[in-house]
Amino acid sequence: MIHLTAETQILLAVKPADFRCGFDGFAALWRNQLKQEPRNGTLFVFTNRRRTMLRALCYDGSGFWLMSKRLSKGRFQDWPRHHQDGVTSLAAKQLKSLLTGQSGWQRL
Numbered sequence: 505m506i507h508l509t510a511e512t513q514i515l516l517a518v519k520p521a522d523f524r525c526g527f528d529g530f531a532a533l534w535r536n537q538l539k540q541e542p543r544n545g546t547l548f549v550f551t552n553r554r555r556t557m558l559r560a561l562c563y564d565g566s567g568f569w570l571m572s573k574r575l576s577k578g579r580f581q582d583w584p585r586h587h588q589d590g591v592t593s594l595a596a597k598q599l600k601s602l603l604t605g606q607s608g609w610q611r612l
Contacts, residue, residue, distance in 0.1 A: 514594040521550040581607035
C-alpha cells in the first residue's frame with residue numbers, strides 16, 4: 505500500500521519518459537540516468553512527451569508499484585521544463601493538485 509504524507513519524498517522527472525517500458529525500465533531510468541535509488545521509498549513521477557499521461561513508480565518494501573493516469577482531455581499543466589539534476593521535488597499536496605490537471609500546482 506502507498507501512503508502519501510507530508511513527509512513522503514516525491515520526485516518528478518523533468519524530461520518525458522518512454523511509457524513502453526515497465527517496472528524494470530523505469531527503475532533503470534532512475535538508477536542510471538537520474539542517479540537515484542528506486543528502492544528507497546521515494547515516489548518517482550514521470551510524464552509522456554505530450555503530457556497527457558503520468559506514471560508513478562514506488563517501492564513499498566516488498567515490491568514495486570507502477571501507477572498510471574491518463575487525462576480524458578487536456579494536458580498536465582506547468583510541468584517543469586528544466587532542472588540541473590533532471591528531477592524536481594514535490595510535496596504531496598502539489599502532487600494531488602497535479603493529478604487533477606490543475607495549473608498553478610507548483611505554487612502550493
